[in-house]
Amino acid sequence: MNKKQNIKQELSYFRLKLRSFMREHHPERLQDTEFITARADMALITYCDAVAQGFTHPEAESMASEVLYQGLHLSKYDTLVSVLENEFERELPAPLPEKLAPILLSNEAVQATFDKFGLTDTFAASGQYDRLYTELTGTIVLLIESNRLPTVRLAEEASPK
Known part of the structure; x- marks a missing residue:
């Protein structure tokens, strides 16, 4: 060669x-x-x-x-999947988090939440990750409520027993 x-x-x-x-x-x-x-x-x-x-x-x-x-160690996609899996486990069971994360990444409110923080390779260790995680959770709750997005829990509550 x-x-x-x-x-x-x-x-x-x-x-x-x-x-x-x-x-x-x-x-x-x-x-x-x-x-x-x-x-x-x-x-x-x-x-x-x-x-x-x-x-x-x-x-x-x-x-x-x-x-x-370089600059790719913190993943917005992974962060969103983590929030969805951990905080919305009942409402959005697998494989929904992996399917929903790319859609949420293009949402302006979600991007604005990420933009508040200087995301770097060392961001997760900075102590700011918990604030980002909490704010993303709140943003997703607001998106679900304001857009009346169907979730598994809502479907269960709506169906007669």
Whole structure:
């Protein structure tokens, strides 16, 4: 395999790795191919530079992964799924949280709640995560009530026994 093929293979490896991560944790950003390509390119450059500087392949891979996932450790999607699973377990049983989270991500009130907080890779450890979680829970309650969204509990209460 020549050097050009090897670089292309490495690049597609980082792109696939990032796409897989985004599919699981940031599905709302999966269509941002420009971001994915640029980030995979940066990871490849980091990897190649590290190997050229004498780092081992596992060390270079670790350094490239830091670049690949920078700013992506806190997932709005995962946070919403967590709120829905934990706070609305009876109203929205599985698999509803995973199906509802992408819809909620596009909601202005939900986005405004996220926008109040400076979401960074260290945000979860900052102590602010609990405030975000509580505010998201309240926002979702208001959305359910104001839009009269059907939930399992409402359906159970409405049906005759």
